[in-house]
Amino acid sequence: AWRVHENSIAYCLLVFLRPPPGHSFSLELDTMGQLPARHSSIRVVLECMCSRGQLLADTLCFLHHPNDKLLRDRSSSLLRTLCTRSYLDVEKIACWVQLLVRSAWLLLPQSHHCQLTVLPSSRSCRFQLTGTSKVNICTEMIFAVQQ
Numbered sequence: 658a659w660r661v662h663e664n665s666i667a668y669c670l671l672v673f674l675r676p677p678p679g680h681s682f683s684l685e686l687d688t689m690g691q692l693p694a695r696h697s698s699i700r701v702v703l704e705c706m707c708s709r710g711q712l713l714a715d716t717l718c719f720l721h722h723p724n725d726k727l728l729r730d731r732s733s734s735l736l737r738t739l740c741t742r743s744y745l746d747v748e749k750i751a752c753w754v755q756l757l758v759r760s761a762w763l764l765l766p767q768s769h770h771c772q773l774t775v776l777p778s779s780r781s782c783r784f785q786l787t788g789t790s791k792v793n794i795c796t797e798m799i800f801a802v803q804q
Contacts, residue, residue: 664792667795670796671801672800672801683702745802755782771786783797
């Protein structure tokens with residue numbers, strides 16, 4: 658979604674997260690066995706990839722091949738960055754995306770003409786671009802998962 662208001666433009670982007678290979682997302686049910694409306698716990702579950710590994714020779718199953726340390730360490734590092742225990746942590750995700758956007762911004766030619774400011778937010782990523790024109794551009798990235 659987007660909106661224009663006098664000298665500012667605001668964008669709101671819905672960003673769907675996908676689990677890394679060999680993992681899936683599982684939405685935790687509430688005490689009544691129902692899906693909660695908001696701010697639910699999303700568990701990251703290790704999945705068997707043996708059948709996929711037979712089709713694609715370069716895919717190993719983390720569940721049944723725990724000795725492949727390099728692939729497991731890479732996956733574990735990403736999960737430690739984005740999760741608390743076995744659950745997605747939206748604050749960690751927001752912080753990680755903010756770092757990625759800041760790093761990528763410095764590589765763009767526009768970074769010489771505009772300033773990127775990370776705005777405070779713990780459950781999403783908010784950025785503001787200001788440049789030589791009098792128009793401010795604000796972007797908010799909201800994270801979601803699909804079942």
